[in-house]
Amino acid sequence: MFTRFIPNNFKKLGRQIVYVPKHKPPEQRDFETLREFINRHQKILVLTGAGISTESGIPDYRSEEVGLYARSNHKPVQYQEFVKYPKVRQRYWARNFVGWPRFSSVEPNGSHLAINRLEKAGKVTAVVTQNVDRLHQKAGSEYVIELHGSGYIVKCLSCPYEIDRTELQEVMMRNNPAMESSFTMIRPDGDVELSKEQVDEFRVPLCPKCDGPLKPNIVFFGDNVPKVRVEQVRSQVASSDAVFVLGTSLTVYSSYRIILQAKEENKEVVLLNIGPTRADNIVDIKVSTKCGEILPKLCNSIDS
Ligand SMILES: [Zn+2]
Numbered sequence: 001m002f003t004r005f006i007p008n009n010f011k012k013l014g015r016q017i018v019y020v021p022k023h024k025p026p027e028q029r030d031f032e033t034l035r036e037f038i039n040r041h042q043k044i045l046v047l048t049g050a051g052i053s054t055e056s057g058i059p060d061y062r063s064e065e066v067g068l069y070a071r072s073n074h075k076p077v078q079y080q081e082f083v084k085y086p087k088v089r090q091r092y093w094a095r096n097f098v099g100w101p102r103f104s105s106v107e108p109n110g111s112h113l114a115i116n117r118l119e120k121a122g123k124v125t126a127v128v129t130q131n132v133d134r135l136h137q138k139a140g141s142e143y144v145i146e147l148h149g150s151g152y153i154v155k156c157l158s159c160p161y162e163i164d165r166t167e168l169q170e171v172m173m174r175n176n177p178a179m180e181s182s183f184t185m186i187r188p189d190g191d192v193e194l195s196k197e198q199v200d201e202f203r204v205p206l207c208p209k210c211d212g213p214l215k216p217n218i219v220f221f222g223d224n225v226p227k228v229r230v231e232q233v234r235s236q237v238a239s240s241d242a243v244f245v246l247g248t249s250l251t252v253y254s255s256y257r258i259i260l261q262a263k264e265e266n267k268e269v270v271l272l273n274i275g276p277t278r279a280d281n282i283v284d285i286k287v288s289t290k291c292g293e294i295l296p297k298l299c300n301s302i303d304s
Contacts, residue, residue, distance in 0.1 A: 034294065047129075052247035078220065155216075263282055
């Protein structure tokens, strides 16, 4: 079993580009189109996906990945399997434990910072993100709705207990002192190998209140976005006058339906993504380029 793991000095190795798909540089025309869009609106709902975090060194959904972040594993953890099988939870938590130091130290990039600037300029009503990496909050964004939850909170499946993920790392560290060696097993290509024995010996954390299984507060594949959150997003879309979609192919229905609602309500929808998306045919404008190459520059030129 191989778990993709990127060392903290990843950037120094100059390898982060690996995670950004091939793309063409933005043209002046693209830039003007987006600038006019932003200047036309005062209440923009920003919707982001994995494509915005690739430049921070977090791979997107379809890439082979760190294995700690259920939604982007190349063989994603299914909700039902996680709930049903202790073995699945053991493998998940072993990888999650090893991947955490790196995952939690990832920094926001120019795109996250640019969105925060748009927010400060009074242009943004809310940031709805499909990412569980908390990079928008790290960049200073204040009103963030985490559509698929957060890797930073862990909940018990049997009772209301919850714990901060950072705190849980300490608990797992105490229970698995030998596993610490896994942190140093990083190879130059950024991979870490967890042997079957290491996974089998891993002591899975349990709820201290009821001994129930713990699960990160992430919407796994096969599970649904909580109704309250769906409603929260729905009312944010309703009170916005446009939607700006960044770095997502909108493959998952929970994000695609945001676009459907916006179009039903005759709102302008603009998409910025390198590859094709599920909504290419229904949005008003589509620009195919890397977010990081256009957003920071865009923010310097908007009328406030
Ligand atoms: Zn419990």
